[in-house]
Amino acid sequence: MAQSALAAPQIPPINGFDHEELVVRAGRRSDITIVIAVHSTRLGGAMGACRTWRYPSRAAAIQDALRLSEAMTYKAAAAGVDAGGGKSVLCLAPGAELDPARRQNLFRDFGEMVEGLDGRYFTGQDVGTTPDDVTVIAESTRHVQQTGIDTGPWAAKGVYYSMRACANHVFGDPSLASRQIAVIGLGAVGGNLARLLADAGVHLLLADIDERRRALADELGATWTTPTEALTAEVDIVAPCALGGMIDAAVVDALRSPIVCGGANNQLADLHLAADLMARNIVYAPDFVANAGGFIYVAALRFASDTAEAVTEAEERTQHLEGQMGQLMSIAADERVSPLEAARQLAGARIAAA
Numbered sequence: 524m525a526q527s528a529l530a531a532p533q534i535p536p537i538n539g540f541d542h543e544e545l546v547v548r549a550g551r552r553s554d555i556t557i558v559i560a561v562h563s564t565r566l567g568g569a570m571g572a573c574r575t576w577r578y579p580s581r582a583a584a585i586q587d588a589l590r591l592s593e594a595m596t597y598k599a600a601a602a603g604v605d606a607g608g609g610k611s612v613l614c615l616a617p618g619a620e621l622d623p624a625r626r627q628n629l630f631r632d633f634g635e636m637v638e639g640l641d642g643r644y645f646t647g648q649d650v651g652t653t654p655d656d657v658t659v660i661a662e663s664t665r666h667v668q669q670t671g672i673d674t675g676p677w678a679a680k681g682v683y684y685s686m687r688a689c690a691n692h693v694f695g696d697p698s699l700a701s702r703q704i705a706v707i708g709l710g711a712v713g714g715n716l717a718r719l720l721a722d723a724g725v726h727l728l729l730a731d732i733d734e735r736r737r738a739l740a741d742e743l744g745a746t747w748t749t750p751t752e753a754l755t756a757e758v759d760i761v762a763p764c765a766l767g768g769m770i771d772a773a774v775v776d777a778l779r780s781p782i783v784c785g786g787a788n789n790q791l792a793d794l795h796l797a798a799d800l801m802a803r804n805i806v807y808a809p810d811f812v813a814n815a816g817g818f819i820y821v822a823a824l825r826f827a828s829d830t831a832e833a834v835t836e837a838e839e840r841t842q843h844l845e846g847q848m849g850q851l852m853s854i855a856a857d858e859r860v861s862p863l864e865a866a867r868q869l870a871g872a873r874i875a876a877a
C-alpha cells in the first residue's frame with residue numbers, strides 16, 4: 524500500500540514551549556520591554572518580523588511572540604524557504620504613545636538586541652512597525668529586511684491565490700468573479716486584497732475598527748459593515764486580515780461562510796478550533812500558507828543576487844501558493860484531517876528531515 528502523505532515524522536507539539544531561544548529585555552535607552560522568540564533554526568537562521576503593539580501585560584507579549592514565532596517556522600517550511608521561524612514583539616503599555624525620540628531609542632535598543640543574536644534571528648516590519656523604524660533598526664544590525672519595501676501587496680497576492688484554490692475545492696471553480704467575499708481589517712494586507720478582489724469582479728463586504736478605512740469601501744463600491752457582522756455574514760469566503768485570534772469558539776458556531784481564507788497570522792484563538800471548523804464543513808485555509816507571500820518576498824530579497832531576480836522568484840513562488848493550497852486541501856480531505864493539520868504535518872516533515 525502506498526505510504527500516506529502524512530505518515531511518519533513527528534511534528535512539534537501544537538501548543539508546547541519547544542522554542543530554541545527566548546530573549547526578554549527592557550531596552551536600555553527606552554526602558555520598553557522587547558521580546559525576541561526564536562522558535563527553530565533547523566532549516567536556517569530564524570526569520571520573522573517585528574510587531575510593535577500595546578499589550579495588557581508582558582506575559583501577553585511573550586505569549587504572542589512565542590505563538591507567532593512558531594507559526595513562522597511552519598511558514599518558512601511550507602514555503603520551501605531555507606529559514607527558521609522567529610518573531611519579535613515590542614511591548615507598549617495599554618494607551619501608551621511614543622514620542623519620536625523614545626521611538627528612535629526603542630528601535631536602536633531593538634537593533635542592538637538583534638545584532639547580539641549574531642544571525643540566529645533576522646527581522647523585518649510587522650504590524651505597528653513602520654518603514655522609518657526599519658531604517659533605524661538597520662543602523663545597528665545587518666540582520667533586517669531591506670528598507671523601503673512593502674510586503675502587504677505580496678501577502679495579499681498570496682491570499683488571493685489561496686482563495687482561488689479554496690474556491691476550486693469547495694465550488695469546483697477557482698474563479699472569484701461574482702463571488703461574495705468579506706474582508707475584515709483593511710490595512711497593508713486587507714486593503715491590497717480588497718483591491719485585487721474588486722479587480723477580479725468580487726462583491727465585497729468590508730469592515731475595519733478604523734472608520735477612516737470606509738473610504739476604501741466607497742472607492743471600490745463595496746458594502747461597509749462592522750467587523751462582527753462581516754465575520755458572520757452569509758458570503759462565499761470570509762477573510763480575516765486584522766490581528767490574530769479573531770476566530771474563537773463563538774465565531775466558529777456563528778460562521779455562515781463555507782470558506783475562511785485570510786491574511787492575519789494566527790487567526791484561530793485555539794488551534795483545536797480547526798477540527799471544529801472541519802466538523803461544520805467549513806474549509807479553513809492555513810494562515811501560514813495563505814499569507815506567505817510577504818515572507819516569500821522578504822526571503823527572496825535576502826537570498827537572491829539582485830532585486831529583479833528576487834521579484835521574479837517571489838512572483839513565481841507566490842503564484843505557486845494556489846497549487847500548493849489546492850494540494851493541501853486534497854490531502855486533508857483524503858486523510859480526513861483539517862487543512863491546518865495537514866499543513867503542519869507536511870511542514871513538520873520538512874523540518875524533521877533537515
Ligand code: NAD
Pocket residue numbers: 649650651674675678707708709710711712713730731732733736750764765766767786787788814815817818
Ligand atoms: P495593518 O496594521 O496595516 O492593518 C491592520 C488593520 O486591521 C488596520 O486597518 C486596523 O484598524 C484593523 N483592525 C485591527 N483590529 C481589528 C478588528 N478587531 N476588527 C477589524 N479590523 C481591525 O496590518 P497588516 O500588515 O495589514 O497585517 C494584518 C495581519 O496580517 C496581521 O495579523 C499580520 O501579522 C498579518 N500579516 C501581515 C503581512 C504583511 O506583509 N503586512 C504578512 C503576513 C501576515
